[in-house]
Amino acid sequence: MARSLALALTAAASLALAAVTAPPAPPAAAAADPGSGPRRALSDRALAYAATARFQVHANAVAAGYKPDQYCVTDKAGPGALGYPHFNHTYDNSVDPEKPAALFYEDDGRGGKRLVAAQWLVYDRDQKLTTDDDRPSMFGVAFKGPKPGNFPGQPVHYALHLWLWKKNPDGLFETFNRAVTCLPGTTRPKPAA
Numbered sequence: 040m041a042r043s044l045a046l047a048l049t050a051a052a053s054l055a056l057a058a059v060t061a062p063p064a065p066p067a068a069a070a071a072d073p074g075s076g077p078r079r080a081l082s083d084r085a086l087a088y089a090a091t092a093r094f095q096v097h098a099n100a101v102a103a104g105y106k107p108d109q110y111c112v113t114d115k116a117g118p119g120a121l122g123y124p125h126f127n128h129t130y131d132n133s134v135d136p137e138k139p140a141a142l143f144y145e146d147d148g149r150g151g152k153r154l155v156a157a158q159w160l161v162y163d164r165d166q167k168l169t170t171d172d173d174r175p176s177m178f179g180v181a182f183k184g185p186k187p188g189n190f191p192g193q194p195v196h197y198a199l200h201l202w203l204w205k206k207n208p209d210g211l212f213e214t215f216n217r218a219v220t221c222l223p224g225t226t227r228p229k230p231a232a
Contacts, residue, residue, distance in 0.1 A: 076179070077179065079179070080178045080179035080180075083136040083177060083178050084136070084178055084201070084203075086136040086137050087136040087137065087139070087157060087178075087201060087203060088203055089137075090136070090137035090138070091139065091142065091154065091157055091203060091204075094142055094154050095153075095154050095204070097144065097151060097152045097154075100125055100142050100144075100154070101125070103127065104127045104129060105125035105126065105127045105141075105142050106125060106126055106127070107123060107124075107125045107144075108123055108124045108125070108126070109123075110123070110225060110226055110227040111123050111145075111146075111221030111222070111225040111226050112124060112221070112226070112227075113221050113226055114214075114215035114217075117215075117217075118217045119209075119215040119216050119217035119218070119219060119220075120145075120215060120216065120219040120220060120221050121143050121156070121200075121214070121215060121216070121219065122143040122144050122145040122155050122156070122216075122219050122221075123143065123144045123145070123152060123225075124141050124142075124143055124158075125141060125142045125143070125144065126140060126141045127139075127140060127141070127142075128140065130159075131160055131161075131162065132160070132161050132162055133159060133160075133161075134159060134161065134175050134177055136177060136178070139157035139158055139159050139201075140158060140159055140160040141157065141158040141160065142154060142156070142157055142158075143155050143156040143157070143158065143200075143219075145205070145219050145220075146222050146225070153204070153205075154203075154204045155202065155203075155204050155205035155216070155219060156200055156201060156202045156203060156204065156205065156207075156216070157200070157201050157203055158198055158199065158200045158201070159175075159177060159182070159198070159199045159201075160196050160197070160198050161175045161182060161196060161197045161198075162194045162195070162196050162197075163184065163185040163194065163195040163196055163197060166194060166195045167185070167195070168185050168186075168187065168195060170185075171184070171185060174197055175197055175199075176199075177199055178199075178201065178212070180199065180212050182197035182198060182199040183197065183198055183199065183214065184196060184197035184198055185197055186198060198214070199212060200212060200213065200214050202216055205218060205219065206218065
């Protein structure tokens with residue numbers, strides 16, 4: 040356990056160093072918005088890695104207020120999954136790379152959980168699925184949405200997934216990851232008809 044945490048922290052430190060030594064953004068982009076561009080995106084990703092490294096130990100995430108869902112979430116439209124969501128609603132509406140609203144875990148094959156991704160969630164200002172003039176962005180990527188709530192009471196929102204700790208063959212910011220699977224019997228039962 041200590042070794043995997045040490046490796047996670049080493050990876051986070053390497054990303055932070057890469058962000059600091061990355062080539063500067065092109066002058067036109069820097070002149071338009073000095074707080075954006077490739078350097079900022081890399082720096083923010085390094086912050087997200089560093090902030091979530093301690094959550095490689097599942098108990099640390101729970102102690103930090105991330106409430107685990109007992110069910111693994113699969114992609115109903117095709118192969119892949121999100122894994123087990125852990126929400127900390129204190130961070131709903133956060134666009135701080137160090138404060139994701141959700142963490143996602145997969146079964147580690149030894150009865151535990153392995154951190155695979157983080158998600159930022161921002162409520163849509165007018166709660167209409169047909170408008171998107173308040174779409175946020177982070178890491179140089181626009182959030183997906185607006186989307187209806189995934190459970191009763193969840194507002195219309197935008198979401199951004201970042202597969203920090205497990206490679207997603209379809210892309211770093213894709214919602215589902217076909218390299219993540221849910222074990223039989225771990226998904227939410229279908230409602231009775």
